[in-house]
Amino acid sequence: MPRDSFVHLHLHTEYSLLDGSIRMKELMKKAAEFEMPAVAITDHGNLFGVIEFYQEAQRAGVKPIIGCEVYVAPGSHKDRPPSRRESAYHFTLLAENEIGYRNLVKLVTAAHLDGFHYAPRIDKALLAERSAGLIGLSGCLAGEINSAIQANNIEKAKQSAAEYRDILGAENFFVELHDHGMEEQKMCNTALVQIARDLGVGMVAANDVHFLRRSDHQAHDVMLCIGTGKMVQDETRLHYLPELYFKSPAEMRQVFRDFPEAIKNTLTIGDRCRLDLEFGRSKYPQYRLEYELGVLEKTGFVSYLLIVWDFIHFAKEKGIPVGPGRGSAAGSIVAYVLGITDIDPLQYGLIFERFLNPDRVSPPDIDVDFCEARRGEVLEYVRQKYGERRVAQIITFGKLKAKSVVRDVGRVLGWSYRDADRISHRQDDSQRAEHYARCRCGKKRRAETGSRQRAGYTAALRPCESP
Ligand SMILES: [Zn+2]
Numbered sequence: 001m002p003r004d005s006f007v008h009l010h011l012h013t014e015y016s017l018l019d020g021s022i023r024m025k026e027l028m029k030k031a032a033e034f035e036m037p038a039v040a041i042t043d044h045g046n047l048f049g050v051i052e053f054y055q056e057a058q059r060a061g062v063k064p065i066i067g068c069e070v071y072v073a074p075g076s077h078k079d080r081p082p083s084r085r086e087s088a089y090h091f092t093l094l095a096e097n098e099i100g101y102r103n104l105v106k107l108v109t110a111a112h113l114d115g116f117h118y119a120p121r122i123d124k125a126l127l128a129e130r131s132a133g134l135i136g137l138s139g140c141l142a143g144e145i146n147s148a149i150q151a152n153n154i155e156k157a158k159q160s161a162a163e164y165r166d167i168l169g170a171e172n173f174f175v176e177l178h179d180h181g182m183e184e185q186k187m188c189n190t191a192l193v194q195i196a197r198d199l200g201v202g203m204v205a206a207n208d209v210h211f212l213r214r215s216d217h218q219a220h221d222v223m224l225c226i227g228t229g230k231m232v233q234d235e236t237r238l239h240y241l242p243e244l245y246f247k248s249p250a251e252m253r254q255v256f257r258d259f260p261e262a263i264k265n266t267l268t269i270g271d272r273c274r275l276d277l278e279f280g281r282s283k284y285p286q287y288r289l290e291y292e293l294g295v296l297e298k299t300g301f302v303s304y305l306l307i308v309w310d311f312i313h314f315a316k317e318k319g320i321p322v323g324p325g326r327g328s329a330a331g332s333i334v335a336y337v338l339g340i341t342d343i344d345p346l347q348y349g350l351i352f353e354r355f356l357n358p359d360r361v362s363p364p365d366i367d368v369d370f371c372e373a374r375r376g377e378v379l380e381y382v383r384q385k386y387g388e389r390r391v392a393q394i395i396t397f398g399k400l401k402a403k404s405v406v407r408d409v410g411r412v413l414g415w416s417y418r419d420a421d422r423i424s425h426r427q428d429d430s431q432r433a434e435h436y437a438r439c440r441c442g443k444k445r446r447a448e449t450g451s452r453q454r455a456g457y458t459a460a461l462r463p464c465e466s467p
């Protein structure tokens with residue numbers, strides 16, 4: 001990297017719609033001609049041009065830095081102040097790495113979806129949530145810190161700068177110096193340099209580039225009138241100075257000759273930012289249906305699902321009310337498309353692996369609720385369809401558990417109900433209680449393991465391959 005170079009970290013392309021006039025190809029040609037190691041894109045509130053920018057930069061052998069000049073609401077990005085002026089400040093964000101790029105995408109998306117009011121806006125709370133991998137520069141005269149300085153409120157400016165430093169980290173926040181020959185900028189720069197020293201943050205020089213050559217100024221000015229709906233002759237309209245062009249390293253070094261650190265830091269940031277975007281690989285969502293079918297096939301439960309589908313289908317056709325599905329089966333999209341459940345697992349973020357986990361296969365369990373009065377018809381259908389001798393009703397056993405066994409034993413030994421109940425309640429208390437009960441009735445232990453009764457699991461049937 002040439003040590004006497006410079007990196008533009010604040011630059012508007014034609015995607016700063018009707019505000020910037022820079023085309024990517026010409027920009028990269030110029031950046032390569034100037035032997036600049038890197039160049040940034042920071043369009044107003046959007047990332048529309050970043051892929052084209054990235055690819056053209058790579059083609060030209062210049063490192064692309066993806067960024068955005070975001071709008072930051074003074075309060076919440078959901079507030080709607082009455083005027084454009086009160087609704088947002090400018091702030092420059094740069095992606096240092098892939099995490100930062102993803103965060104930038106999220107922030108800009110949130111700005112458009114939730115924060116749009118005159119412009120797509122974020123707020124500091126959002127930035128704090130998504131600050132990882134991002135480098136922030138304090139921005140132009142319309143930035144929060146510079147606005148406070150221009151209002152002669154240095155204390156507030158310092159406070160804002162401290163806030164940004166705390167959100168982004170001292171290494172990732174820089175005060176941004178601009179100099180287009182404007183008095184306001186000189187005043188801001190003096191204060192910014194002091195603030196940077198006081199807060200222990202760095203400073204960077206930038207040119208808020210809006211057009212490529214000085215000679216493009218007039219054409220850009222006409223475009224600006226189109227964008228703002230003004231006449232060129234209008235004296236009161238927004239004007240840009242001819243200085244906002246893509247200056248060479250030598251020109252930038254000349255402008256900021258009193259701030260060599262601010263020039264050097266552009267190269268440092270240029271070096272720090274490293275982002276590899278991957279192209280040519282399809283990133284369509286993986287379709288879950290195919291995945292589920294694969295797992296069902298692999299684990300051998302396709303027939304099971306089809307049998308369940310079959311009798312539910314029968315019940316529905318016969319107008320027998322069927323529940324919408326519950327339990328783990330609600331996590332399966334196959335169950336949903338078959339009509340076994342009426343719940344779309346994607347909509348509710350339900351997990352298929354709770355139903356059937358390919359790494360820990362245990363038979364899936366589909367709970368189906370049929371209308372109690374007509375449940376028999378479904379059972380009969382299953383018997384008929386799969387064969388009387390190929391369908392077994394599932395039996396469950398109620399076991400004699402400690403408490404009830406004491407009562408049962410007490411009863412047959414002729415204890416009073418009160419005594420038996422009292423002893424049974426002491427079962428939980430301590431081992432002594434158990435010991436006591438066992439001493440009084442040696443049969444207890446054996447009885448506890450015995451099956452007490454057969455409980456009908458009224459609607460559970462298990463079809464089988466062979467009788
Ligand atoms: Zn700005």
Ligand SMILES: [Zn+2]
Pocket residue numbers: 010012069140208
């Ligand atoms: Zn700008």
